[in-house]
Amino acid sequence: MYHCHVHFHLVGIRQDVFAVIEEMSPLPCFTHEFTKSERAGDASTGGADVILAELQDMDVEKTLGALRSSKKGEAELIVLADKAQIPLLAGALPEIKDVWTLPMSEEELRFRFLRWQQALKTSRDFW
Numbered sequence: 001m002y003h004c005h006v007h008f009h010l011v012g013i014r015q016d017v018f019a020v021i022e023e024m025s026p027l028p029c030f031t032h033e034f035t036k037s038e039r040a041g042d043a044s045t046g047g048a049d050v051i052l053a054e055l056q057d058m059d060v061e062k063t064l065g066a067l068r069s070s071k072k073g074e075a076e077l078i079v080l081a082d083k084a085q086i087p088l089l090a091g092a093l094p095e096i097k098d099v100w101t102l103p104m105s106e107e108e109l110r111f112r113f114l115r116w117q118q119a120l121k122t123s124r125d126f127w
Helices: 016-021 043-047 059-069 083-095 108-124
Strands: 006-010 030-037 050-054 076-082 098-102
Touching: 006 016, 006 043, 006 108, 016 030, 016 108, 030 043, 030 108, 050 059, 059 076, 059 083, 076 083, 083 098, 083 108, 098 108
Parallel strands: 006 030, 006 050, 050 076, 076 098
Antiparallel strands: none
16 A cells, blocks of 8 residues: 655635635545645745646736746646636646636536546556
8 A cells, every 4th residue: 555645735726615625535545735825936836746726816827937937847737717718828738737617616626626636546556
């Protein structure tokens, strides 16, 4: 058996979204740690395994630039963006693991986070 500790750093994530993600149980063999910040590029970003960034009400290019330069190389970047912001992601798409389109219901958020967890577990199982 293995154990995998995952450090999530949430950037600009609303409290209601954070509460849903934080309350979801880690899958077997996993533990979760959460840090939060209002903007990209702080010290916690560099230590994260997964960065979830909500881009609504943010300068998309500036935020993505700060995230890309401050994250460690193997960290996964998941962005939550309004459908109108999707074209602004074009230059960063190779570095983005997934895009979750807003607005999103609580059920869809749970579904997407669970699917992400399952994909990570499958990856670790094969490793």
